[in-house]
Amino acid sequence: DGEFVLTTYGTMRLDSAKLADIRWGMVVADEAQHVKNPYSATAKQLRTIGARARVALTGTPVENNLSELWAILDWTTPGLLGRLGTFRTRYARTAEGGDPAAAERLASLVRPFLLRRRKSDPGIAPELPPKTETDRTVSLTAEQTGLYEAVVRETLTAISDADGFARRGLVVKLLTALKQICNHPAQYLKEQEPRIENRSGKVELLDELLDTILAEDASVLVFTQYVQMARLLEQHLAARGIRTQFLHGGTPVAEREAMVNRFQSGEAPVFLLSLKAAGTGLNLTRAGHVVHFDRWWNPAVEAQATDRAYRIGQTQPVQVHRLVAEGTIEDRIADMLARKQGLADAVLNSGETALTELTDAELADLVTLRGGTR
Template identity: 70%
Template sequence: MFGDLRGKSLFEALPDALNDPGYWGVATTTALALVARGRIVPSVTADGHDTWRIGPLDHADELHLRQLAAHGDYDELRAYLDAVADVLPRGGAEGPFAAAEPRHVPELQAWADEQIKLSLRIETTDDLRFRAIVQVRAITDPHPRDVRGSGRELDAIRAIGRSTWPPLHRLLDQADLTDDEVAELLTTDIEVHWPKNLTTSLSAKAVIGEPGGRFSAGDLLTFDWQLALGDDVLTEAEMDVIAEASRPVIRLRDQWVLVDPALRRKARQQLKPITAVQAVTAALTGTAVIDGEHVDVVPHSLTAAITTVPEFPQPAALRATLRDYQLHGLRWLAHMTGLGLGACLADDMGLGKTITLIALHLHRDHEHPTLVVCPASLLGNWEREIQRFAPGTPVTRYHGPQRTLADHGVVLTTYGTMRLDAETLKNHAWGIVVADEAQHVKNPHSGTAKALRSIPAAARVALSGTPVENSLSELWSVLDWTTPGLLGTHRAFRTRWPEPDDTLTKVVRPFLLRRRKSDPGVAPELPAKTETDRFVSLTTEQAALYEALTRDTLDRIAASDGMARRGLVLKLLTGLKQICNHPSHFLGHSSLQGTSGKLDLLDELLATIVAEDGSALIFTQYVGMARLLEQHIEQPTRFLHGGTPIPQREQMVDDFQQGRAPVFLLSLKAAGTGLNLTRADHVIHFDRWWNPAVEDQATDRAYRIGQTRPVQVHKLVTEGTVEERIAALLQDKRDLADAVLHGGETAFTDLTDAELAELVQLRST
């Protein structure tokens, strides 16, 4: 930037910088804003001449500069801001400040060294006119003194006044203040000591009008200013007095009150009505943005209207007795959907979200059908659960080549069919639209998510055991579907909440009900669950392949960059995991050839499990590995993957649950959610997904309501390999794993060459 200024003064270059849409344009605008707010301090140059520098900066200012400096050099940015701060007071007739030639002001050296702070003491006359006495004090001295110094000290103060508050220059000779100057002092950064007979405790909040009983998401609610003197709310008549005041001081409730011009404007300003969803967000956070200003909000009874869940008995037609937490879930869903606000039931897998939703359907009026959108593997489960718990309720599968819609009962469809037939579905009247396993629409830009958003309904309900698998953006996507506008736009949400905080929790809590199996009073009848990392050694063949692939690929990675490098990293990690599974998996054999530590352990586990009349689920993320295992396992086995037709899936589940096949091989992505496989008392993760939430969902196919036996979870890990390093991270740093490893292998593509080598190199055991 400084190189661009050759041949012209900095002041002459400022217009060009302001017109720059990039980094230096933002820097110039920032400098002007800081100077306008008085964020400049006197200092001296190395040769003793007076100069101005940016400061002091509060935390928000410093954070803004650090963020801006991420696009450049921080020291260079500060030097530029200081240059702008120094040139503006001397900008000449064309500048925003009075003309001031650079001159030698030795007194500024003392001000800079001693950190002198300037303030004003205000006095009032009998007729309530104002006078200002200029005071100074060292920052370490709490007692200011009136300015009675030498001419040089006055010169320093006048120099300060030219950049902070121009009337300060005059007050050294003439102390009387105009009403306009008094009003300016109410908003300036100058330290002001007001007389004790005046109060500045007038404040304003935005108040949301009471909804007047029940309301719905489409209602418009009043939004007005409420002024208060201390803790006492002003009447409409008193607000009229403030609005009509011609001076910055008025007599109110037997005391003199200083009135900020901005507060006077609010006393007469009529705010536009806001939607119920906007009002809910403001009420729950306690703040709102009005004309670019963050203001406190008085919610009246709106918060209570949302959070107070009425009690009622479960539907008489429900052929089951809801557990206490399920009955609360039903009441909560009925309350939220009755308001038209939508909700996400995010209970742990296996706690009965399906039966709770069936009860909700029975509780609501049946003027329009309920649409349930779910993964294809869950169509049969939904149909059986409805027939079991709500006999007589019509159920229609909107799936397959001859699909037709129904005008009553429950309509079941898949995400794929919903995406294809969005035009048909959005022109049908729905009472509730339910998104089961709602993490399928966690990407708001996907075709599936856009299709789901296009289907209108009186209310929307998301069901998900993991509403946040990878990032807060997934939470936004789910809740913006159930209750559009609750969290603002996606861009605004990411800016406001890069990380979760208490305010976000306040907003989300009424719209997301989350219960875990470990919570007191939730599913106390569930038996114990034991998770064990089962360590095995690589065979000689595996170790040779592992070292050869590591050595060759690390050399290629070191010689590449960009997308090519990322691709090589992913290829390396995938290859190493396949070698850890079995050499034949990596080499692409059609049958198992050679040996594998994992395979030997699996054989031992299955032999013991079946001998003890147990059943096992085996999860792998690789369909190819599952096919090899299917050929190898001697016990009766079923294999479910993404390409398995729905009727065949349902038959496989029935075979396993009825004990006709004690071993169930499952593709993690195709069968990690939704299925009820409580026959299993053992869960084996043959390879690791590197995402705890995904693995927990898979385990919960067995560890859910209906399970009567303790569940043993076996996680197979090869010693000395990348698997062991990741297993340790998942075990010892679970919170970090949730934050960093959510992307699986892709989380490691940005590691340096040295970090990557440390992660994958084979170590002796």
């Protein structure tokens, strides 16, 4: 009575039988996106622990598709949304397809069981300074344009002759290749000793941004989803005499803490971060700028990363810069994300998995290079 047990998901999995022997008054799942896959071992073991009340806490209830929202609510409120297959048919497909009426039907069903707050809500974080978000478009270089058009031409031909899993694999491979080309040719070509200067519109724009930011004695977070791209930037900035550090999935816990301390103390004004490894759990309020070097399919993941700087304790305005290669797939993805933001109460984007289901004509329209190159 009056006591509680605090544990991790990993320990809970190992000791679920012991925990299930106790009738708990309440079980709280923090960072509940860790149980968004109902078939994972973590989600299955969590369901074996009985409680009079269950509460899920998360900043990203939907990261890829609405099945994740179903998984969380089916744990907190079993049966509310029915079986997963029925839920997908009745609600998810139409809502994810952009039907506002379907999204509202789903929102009205789950609304009584959700308490949602944003930092922008009155009284939640009145001390937070303003945040400005800007999409900064860049043109591809001639080298990037040639690579981009060649990859589109060759891969669309292969895709037209494939089906099933082979076709889906080719689509994902195409999307990844185009995003890498938009970043820098050396990343796509996997060059061992790359020449970095004058080959990427994004790198040129980043240099301009950093010149301005560092001249103001400010600090900046630079997020990329690709470790290889971060390594290229690390090499490039070192050659320019700019102090950086790079945090990725392989960084030991103790070194992560040391990196955070160095950044917060101003020793290294440019912090390169892997989006997946550093998107949560870090307090980096020295940064007044956040750069998303490449776009993730999901605005919620980008927002979580931005919140490493825009969080309680931040005293300076935060400027968010999203780099977008003009006329490319990144342009199209940015438009898709912007259109779907209006459905955020019930729907976020469906990620690259949904793009694998596009028809050949729709896929060609998505990836074909348009104007804006040089």
